[in-house]
Structures are given as structure tokens and as C-alpha cells.
Amino acid sequence: MTVYGSFPGARPRRLRTTPAMRRMVAENRLHPADLILPAFVREGIGEPVAISAMPGVQQHTLETLRKAAVEAVEAGVAGIMLFGVPADEKKDAAGTAGTDPDGILQVALREVRAEVGDDLVIMSDLCLDEYTDHGHCGVLDADGRVDNDATLERYAEMAQVQADAGAHVVGPSGMMDGQVGVVRDALDTIGKEDVSILAYTAKYSSAFYGPFREAVGSSLRGDRKTYQQDPANLRESMRELALDLDEGADMVMVKPAGPYLDVLAKVAEAVDVPVAAYQISGEYAMIEAAAERGWIDREKAIMESLLGIKRAGANMILTYWATEVARGIGREG
Numbered sequence: 001m002t003v004y005g006s007f008p009g010a011r012p013r014r015l016r017t018t019p020a021m022r023r024m025v026a027e028n029r030l031h032p033a034d035l036i037l038p039a040f041v042r043e044g045i046g047e048p049v050a051i052s053a054m055p056g057v058q059q060h061t062l063e064t065l066r067k068a069a070v071e072a073v074e075a076g077v078a079g080i081m082l083f084g085v086p087a088d089e090k091k092d093a094a095g096t097a098g099t100d101p102d103g104i105l106q107v108a109l110r111e112v113r114a115e116v117g118d119d120l121v122i123m124s125d126l127c128l129d130e131y132t133d134h135g136h137c138g139v140l141d142a143d144g145r146v147d148n149d150a151t152l153e154r155y156a157e158m159a160q161v162q163a164d165a166g167a168h169v170v171g172p173s174g175m176m177d178g179q180v181g182v183v184r185d186a187l188d189t190i191g192k193e194d195v196s197i198l199a200y201t202a203k204y205s206s207a208f209y210g211p212f213r214e215a216v217g218s219s220l221r222g223d224r225k226t227y228q229q230d231p232a233n234l235r236e237s238m239r240e241l242a243l244d245l246d247e248g249a250d251m252v253m254v255k256p257a258g259p260y261l262d263v264l265a266k267v268a269e270a271v272d273v274p275v276a277a278y279q280i281s282g283e284y285a286m287i288e289a290a291a292e293r294g295w296i297d298r299e300k301a302i303m304e305s306l307l308g309i310k311r312a313g314a315n316m317i318l319t320y321w322a323t324e325v326a327r328g329i330g331r332e333g
Contacts, residue, residue: 032076032326042085043104053211075326079121095131106165113166123169137174156186163192173200181247199249202237208282261312268313277314
């Protein structure tokens with residue numbers, strides 16, 4: 001008598017025999033609505049500027065940004081996360097271009113909202129690093145350290161101008177203690193209770209951010225280890241998670257995604273709010289560079305990397321391939 005709980009009765013390969021069979025029993029699937037497109041818009045340029053470390057990604061003009069937003073809608077992408085790149089001469093110690101209603105990010109938010117309305121979830125990066133002349137995510141004290149509480153005051157202002165400009169979601173990404181609660185209060189104070197907060201809950205101090213620094217024209221001096229998380233730590237992320245939820249986060253994020261799938265899985269298991277993961281610039285650049293050299297199959301590597309993030313528990317994935325992948329999924333469907 002055959003015992004079906006073990007070989008030879010049990011043969012898992014039966015469920016791998018054909019593409020149709022594998023598709024039918026797949027435990028995880030990517031959908032265009034899982035994807036969010038990060039996009040950079042740069043002040044004072046007449047044509048898009050290619051980002052050398054991120055082939056296929058560019059700093060947009062307002063015109064090409066609107067076009068990218070429309071293309072994302074047509075592909076079925078869920079959202080777009082906007083990053084502003086101000087003119088160098090507008091950077092200062094307090095990052096005032098980040099709270100100027102006519103700053104590049106606020107202008108971009110208004111234009112994208114006017115172009116696509118509510119057909120795309122319009123998200124805005126809420127951080128000072130793009131706008132400060134020292135490149136840090138907050139204002140500095142007399143000793144050159146990021147002043148947490150003084151920075152929170154600036155984040156409150158940023159939240160309000162971004163919401164007024166049309167953001168559906170703000171993403172406080174600076175890893176300041178108390179940032180979610182301050183942003184929530186600031187939004188509610190001006191009657192923007194419907195604007196959601198995507199908390200950068202576990203944002204690690206990572207070597208994989210390198211290409212992003214080019215993308216936003218970073219002026220960073222030093223590093224961000226006193227406020228971004230130590231890559232060695234996981235329990236710390238769970239503490240950050242509890243604090244963000246208590247302060248009113250509507251959604252939470254792990255960043256980077258690929259090197260921190262264990263953190264992502266732990267967070268996803270612990271919460272009942274949507275969980276995002278950001279497949280960051282270095283993750284993108286490695287696949288593109290290896291594919292360009294013929295070392296890996298580009299499309300298969302992209303899909304495998306995204307499925308790994310989905311399998312670990314992400315409901316939403318920020319990826320620079322969002323529109324391309326969404327179109328591919330649509331063709332397969």
C-alpha cells in the first residue's frame with residue numbers, strides 16, 4: 001500500500017509540470033496595483049536628465065513628469081512617489097525650498113494632481129535632505145548634529161504645503177523620533193484629515209542608496225547613521241513600528257527591500273495596516289548593470305526580485321520598474 005504523505009506517493013513535482021499548472025497553483029502574484037513608481041522632478045531643466053547610475057531612470061521636467069504619471073495610470077500602477085530636486089542655489093541650512101508653496105515638489109504635486117486627478121495615488125516624499133545645503137534630513141544644531149525636535153517643526157510645515165498642493169499621501173522619511181505624530185497633527189490642524197501617512201518605519205542606513213544620491217543631487221556631507229537604523233538590528237524596527245502605529249501611521253514601510261526581507265516579513269506578520277517596501281536605487285542598479293553585461297536575464301531577475309518582496313509580505317512595492325512591469329503583467333493577463 002502506498003503511503004501518500006511521503007515518496008513515492010507524494011510527488012510535489014506534479015504541480016510543476018507545465019506553465020499553466022505552475023500559474024494555477026502560484027501562491028503569490030504581482031498585480032499592477034501592487035506597484036508604486038518613484039519619480040524625480042528637477043527644477044530649471046528644459047529636457048529630462050538621465051541618471052547615469054540608474055539606466056532608464058531620469059530627472060523629469062514638469063512636462064515629462066505629467067506624461068510619466070499618465071503612463072502609470074494607463075498601465076494600472078497604483079501610485080507615484082514624487083521627489084523634488086531644487087536648483088542648487090535654492091538649498092540652504094533649513095531646507096526652505098521644501099516648504100515653499102512654489103518649490104519644485106509642490107509645483108509638481110499640483111501639476112500631477114491636475115493631470116491625473118484621483119486616478120493615481122499621488123505621494124510625496126516628506127524630508128529635507130533634497131533641500132538642505134548640508135544634505136541631511138533635518139536642521140543641524142550648533143554641534144552639527146541633526147536636531148530632532150527642531151526638524152519636526154519643519155516636517156509639520158512640509159506636510160501642510162504638500163497636502164495643500166494635492167498629495168493624497170505624505171511619506172515622512174527622515175527617521176526623526178515622533179515624526180508621524182507631528183505630521184498627523186499638522187495635517188489635521190488644516191483640515192486635511194483625509195491625507196494619509198505612509199510611515200518610513202524601518203529605514204536602514206544602507207550602502208544601497210548610492211545611485212539615489214545622484215538622482216536627487218544630494219549635498220550630503222558625512223552619513224546618516226545617527227538617525228537611520230543600524231543594519232544589524234531587527235528588534236529596533238519592531239519598536240519603531242509600534243511607535244509609528246501609536247502615532248497614527250496609516251501604512252508602514254521597510255526600506256531597502258531586498259536586503260531586509262526578514263524585517264519585512266516580521267513587520268507584515270505583526271500589523272493590520274498595509275505594508276510597503278521600497279526596492280531602492282542600488283537594488284535597481286545592480287540588476288540593470290548585471291543584465292547589461294549579459295550576466296543575468298534582466299526581465300526574469302526583475303520579476304524574481306519583486307516576487308520575493310511580495311512573498312515576504314509587502315502589499316505595495318515602490319520600484320523604478322513599476323510602469324514597465326505593470327505593462328508586462330497586463331500583456332500576460
